[in-house]
Amino acid sequence: xxxxxxxxxxxxxxxxxxxxxxxxxxxxxxxxxxxxxxxxxxxxxxxxxxxxxxxxxxxxxxxxxxxxxxxxxxxxxxxxxxxxxxxxxxxxxxxxxxxxxxxxxxxxxxxxxxxxxxxxxxxxxxxxxxxxxxxxxxxxxxxxxxxxxxxxxxxxxxxxxxxxxxxxxxxxxxxxxxxxxxxxxxxxxxxxxxxxxxxxxxxxxxx
Amino acid sequence: xxxxxxxxxxxxxxxxxxxxxxxxxxxxxxxxxxxxxxxxxxxxxxxxxxxxxxxxxxxxxxxxxxxxxxxxxxxxxxxxxxxxxxxxxxxxxxxxxxxxxxxxxxxxxxxxxxxxxxxxxxxxxxxxxxxxxxxxxxxxxxxxxxxxxxxxxxxxxxxxxxxxxxxxxxxxxxxxxxxxxxxxxxxxxxxxxxxxxxxxxxxxxxxxxxxxxxxxxxxxxxxxxxxxxxxxxxxxxxxxxxxxxxxxxxxxxxxxxxxxxxxxxxxxxxxxxxxxxxxxxxxxxxxxxxxxxxxxxxxxxxxxxxxxxxxxxxxxxxxxxxxxxxxxxxxxxxxxxxxxxxxxxxx
Numbered sequence: 242x243x244x245x246x247x248x249x250x251x252x253x254x255x256x257x258x259x260x261x262x263x264x265x266x267x268x269x270x271x272x273x274x275x276x277x278x279x280x281x282x283x284x285x286x287x288x289x290x291x292x293x294x295x296x297x298x299x300x301x302x303x304x305x306x307x308x309x310x311x312x313x314x315x316x317x318x319x320x321x322x323x324x325x326x327x328x329x330x331x332x333x334x335x336x337x338x339x340x341x342x343x344x345x346x347x348x349x350x351x352x353x354x355x356x357x358x359x360x361x362x363x364x365x366x367x368x369x370x371x372x373x374x375x376x377x378x379x380x381x382x383x384x385x386x387x388x389x390x391x392x393x394x395x396x397x398x399x400x401x402x403x404x405x406x407x408x409x410x411x412x413x414x415x416x417x418x419x420x421x422x423x424x425x426x427x428x429x430x431x432x433x434x435x436x437x438x439x440x441x442x443x444x445x446x447x448x
Numbered sequence: 449x450x451x452x453x454x455x456x457x458x459x460x461x462x463x464x465x466x467x468x469x470x471x472x473x474x475x476x477x478x479x480x481x482x483x484x485x486x487x488x489x490x491x492x493x494x495x496x497x498x499x500x501x502x503x504x505x506x507x508x509x510x511x512x513x514x515x516x517x518x519x520x521x522x523x524x525x526x527x528x529x530x531x532x533x534x535x536x537x538x539x540x541x542x543x544x545x546x547x548x549x550x551x552x553x554x555x556x557x558x559x560x561x562x563x564x565x566x567x568x569x570x571x572x573x574x575x576x577x578x579x580x581x582x583x584x585x586x587x588x589x590x591x592x593x594x595x596x597x598x599x600x601x602x603x604x605x606x607x608x609x610x611x612x613x614x615x616x617x618x619x620x621x622x623x624x625x626x627x628x629x630x631x632x633x634x635x636x637x638x639x640x641x642x643x644x645x646x647x648x649x650x651x652x653x654x655x656x657x658x659x660x661x662x663x664x665x666x667x668x669x670x671x672x673x674x675x676x677x678x679x680x681x682x683x684x685x686x687x688x689x690x691x692x693x694x695x696x697x698x699x700x701x702x703x704x705x706x707x708x709x710x711x712x713x714x715x716x717x718x719x720x721x722x723x724x725x726x727x728x729x730x731x732x733x734x735x736x737x738x739x740x741x742x743x744x745x746x747x748x749x750x751x752x753x754x755x756x757x758x759x760x761x762x763x764x765x766x767x768x769x770x771x772x773x774x775x776x777x778x779x780x781x782x783x784x785x786x787x788x789x790x791x792x793x794x795x
Contacts, residue, residue: 253753260746264777267739267746271788274736280789294734402730405552409722416718423714427707 248323252308259304266301270294299343302396306350307334309358309389344400351397358393362386380433384426391418453630453637456527462520466622469513470615476506477612484602484609493598499605500592506608507589510582513622517570517578520625528633529563530657536647543651553726555658564654567662571670573628574621579671581611583678587705591682595701603685632656665723672716679709680748680778687771694764702771703755710748717741728791737792740781747777 274280279290311327330353338346365386368379398411453459483499532540541557548554558564571579588604595601615621636649660666686702689695724732732738751770757763785792 250757253757256753257750260750264743264746267743270734270739271736271784274734274739274790275788278789291734409725412718412721416715419718420715423707423711427711 252311256305256308259301259308262301263298263305266294266298269297296343299347303334303338303343303347303350306347306354306393306396307331309354309393347396348400351393351400354393355390355397358386358390362390378430380425380429384422384424384429387418387422388426389422391415391422394418453528453634456637457523458520459625462516462523462625463622466513466516466620466625469509469516470620470622473506473509473513473612474616476502476509477609480506480605481609484606487598487602488606490598493596496596496598496601499601503585503589503592503605503608506612507582507585510578510585513578514570514582517575517621521568521570525565525567528637529565530636530650530654531563532558532560532646532650533643534560536643536650540647540650544654553659555655558650558654564657564662566657568626568629569666569670571674572661572666573626574619574624575626576670576674577615577619578621580674580677581608581615583675584608584611584681587678587682591701591705595697597689597695597698600685600689600698603688604682607681607685629661659727663723663727665719665726669716669720669723672712672719676709676712676716677778677782679705679712680775683709683771684775687768687775690768690771691765694761699758699764706748706751706755706771710752713745713748717745724791732791735790735792736788737781737784737790740777740784740788744774744777744781747774 274290277290279287282290307330311323311330330350333353334346334350337349362383365379365382392415394411395415398408398415401407401411480499480502483495483502486494487499537558537560544555544557556564585608588608591604592601632653636646636653682705683702686698686705689698690702747770751767751774754763754767754770758767
């Protein structure tokens with residue numbers, strides 16, 4: 242159990258590092274935009290800039306989704322199996338990236354995460370006790386699953402950028418999942434406790 | 449501002465009424481500043497009840513001022529239709545049809561019987577600061593009654609006093625209301641432009657009316673972000689106090705506002721996405737403001753993740769540190785519009 246907890250902890254730290262790297266890339270993009278005066282360039286040059294920035298950030302997005310890909314089965318599997326699944330996912334991502342490029346690699350990890358996260362969501366909805374969440378509480382688990390599903394669909398949606406109908410449809414699915422997820426995760430438990438006249442659940446407290 | 453507009457709208461009355469309100473706000477916040485200094489200096493709490501009354505009064509004035517701004521916007525809606533001479537409507541509509549045929553998102557045709565009107569939300573130009581600071585004032589009032597620690601309260605009040613001072617001396621929304629908006633529409637209401645000039649002005653300002661001032665997203669995207677900014681400010685203050693003392697109640701309040709802030713920020717950013725597609729087309733990704741917003745969201749997500757482990761001593765301080773970084777990222781993101789070019793620029 243201790244190992245499980247430290248696994249979670251290191252995953253959180255890794256997520257922090259990846260998010261920090263994405264932040265730094267964003268800051269780099271801002272200053273580059275200003276000093277090269279991208280806004281005054283012709284549309285093809287602007288698109289070149291966007292593609293270049295996409296290429297820079299893509300490995301970190303893959304890492305983020307990979308971490309999410311590990312986080313998701315973490316909720317389903319014991320640690321030994323988790324390590325195996327992580328190794329398989331990692332190998333598949335590297336092989337796909339090597340054979341078909343970064344985009345295909347990102348698509349693969351997104352698709353895998355989407356399938357796993359959907360399973361977690363259904364299990365959370367069914368109130369399964371086999372799920373391992375850091376936080377307790379039915380609504381918190383359900384909400385957290387929805388938020389992560391929303392994030393996966395949002396990044397997946399960027400693949401359908403040129404197909405406006407699908408792109409916008411998936412975007413609204415993402416928005417709906419994120420809003421509902423945050424509402425359930427942040428507030429539903431408090432509302433349930435308030436109605437039932439109970440003290441706030443322990444998941445709200447860090448102790 | 450053109451004399452034509454002065455005659456159409458009660459601009460002078462709005463400025464005078466707003467000026468009185470803002471002066472009253474400044475007087476009350478001066479009182480709170482004195483209380484802040486005393487409470488920061490003394491070991492024992494002082495004038496806590498009086499400060500609570502002052503804080504409630506400041507909130508009341510903020511709300512009155514906000515209603516005053518809403519009333520002024522209603523006047524713009526009622527008295528400032530975008531009217532054209534009847535013989536121009538045919539030509540204008542033919543131009544709009546050409547534009548619509550080449551665009552994914554069309555503009556409604558001009559109807560002389562029901563000319564388009566401005567439905568401007570009360571959080572554009574300098575009014576956005578007013579709305580943002582009003583949200584903070586409301587949150588500060590709620591936190592004031594939840595947490596008794598006098599030094600914490602003092603810092604909470606200090607931030608409010610600074611915001612009122614910024615409003616009064618820097619970004620007064622009443623003194624020169626909506627300068628950008630009025631500078632755009634003044635030529636149309638000026639003294640006798642020719643028919644072709646009127647048509648030209650109309651074709652210039654009508655798209656901005658549809659895709660900016662009257663955009664439905666305008667009612668959600670900016671206010672959600674400003675509510676989030678208010679929450680992040682509260683989170684910042686709690687984070688600073690978390691660095692000084694490991695007090696669970698302070699952390700709990702900070703986390704409550706972090707949740708609200710993250711919720712508002714995420715929904716606000718998401719709702720900006722379809723608006724940007726509609727108003728700017730596809731080529732705005734990696735715009736500096738988008739980059740800085742992404743950066744801020746990433747920092748905020750990191751904060752919420754590390755907070756799960758704040759029961760460890762090192763993570764407690766790291767979470768508090770991230771709360772402070774998140775506030776700095778918010779200030780940086782806001783100032784981005786002034787320094788960086790791009791679609792969101794105020795330059």
